[in-house]
Amino acid sequence: MPVRSAGILLYRRRTDAVLEVWIAHMGGPFWAHKDERAWSLPKGEYAVGEDPLAAALREFQEEMGTPAPAAGYTHLGDFRQPSGKVITVFAAEAAFDPEAIRSNTFPLEWPKGSGRIQDFPEIDDARWFPEQDARLKLVKGQVPILDALVADGRS
Numbered sequence: 001m002p003v004r005s006a007g008i009l010l011y012r013r014r015t016d017a018v019l020e021v022w023i024a025h026m027g028g029p030f031w032a033h034k035d036e037r038a039w040s041l042p043k044g045e046y047a048v049g050e051d052p053l054a055a056a057l058r059e060f061q062e063e064m065g066t067p068a069p070a071a072g073y074t075h076l077g078d079f080r081q082p083s084g085k086v087i088t089v090f091a092a093e094a095a096f097d098p099e100a101i102r103s104n105t106f107p108l109e110w111p112k113g114s115g116r117i118q119d120f121p122e123i124d125d126a127r128w129f130p131e132q133d134a135r136l137k138l139v140k141g142q143v144p145i146l147d148a149l150v151a152d153g154r155s
Contacts, residue, residue, distance in 0.1 A: 002086050006056035007043025008068050009076060009091040009145060012128065021134045021146065022096055024063060024126035027103060029110050031124075039137040041145065042068075042123070043087055052088040063123045065102025069094040077148050081141040089145050091152075101126050 010022035023039045025031065031038045044059030046052060053073060060068040071092035079087045103123040110118045131150070135143055 001048070002080070002084050003045060004048075004052075004086050004088065005043045005045050006052040006059065006088045006090070007041040008056050008060045008073070009041050009089050009149060010069070010071075010094050010096050011091060011131075011149060012093060012095065019131040019150075020128040021131055021149070022126065022128055023134055023138060024101075024123040027121035027124040028106070028108060029120065036136055037139050039129075039134070040139055041087070041089065041142060042126070043089075053090050056088070056090050062104045064098060064126060065100065066098045069096045076145065076152065079142070079145055079148075083141075087142070087145070089148075091149055 012020050014020060022042075024042050025035075025039050042060045042063045043056065044062065046055030046059075053075075056073075057068050069092075071094040073090040073092045076089040076091040079089060081087060101123060103121040105119040105121050107117050107119055109116065110120075129137060131146055135146055138146070
């Protein structure tokens with residue numbers, strides 16, 4: 001059975017009708033100096049039998065440091081990644097403007113081979129991007145999620 005993750009895709013329309021999506025820059029030294037293909041939906045793994053929407057909302061809060069906005073979340077689809085992982089995505093149109101991003105952290109030996117374990121944020125930045133810009137920023141395997149959002153008539 002593939003590893004499963006659940007994520008939240010928030011979207012909004014600017015006054016000029018441009019569709020924007022909320023995405024997050026992955027933290028840690030591997031992603032530190034990367035921008036293109038270094039962003040992701042807020043998401044995380046969940047256990048067999050766990051409600052995917054509940055998991056997506058939990059992971060959003062862990063990665064953003066604030067709860068996901070109250071909104072009408074709908075299942076956008078299940079998206080297989082190049083790694084084989086499947087992301088179950090829930091989308092909602094919502095206003096979201098947190099004061100700060102306070103992500104949970106993960107331990108990593110850094111520099112590699114040093115024996116020093118450091119904590120790094122899972123997410124080091126998150127913000128709204130026009131959908132066309134997000135297509136260049138998201139890791140390649142998540143771009144079909146934007147295709148589904150647009151095809152679903154939300155653009």
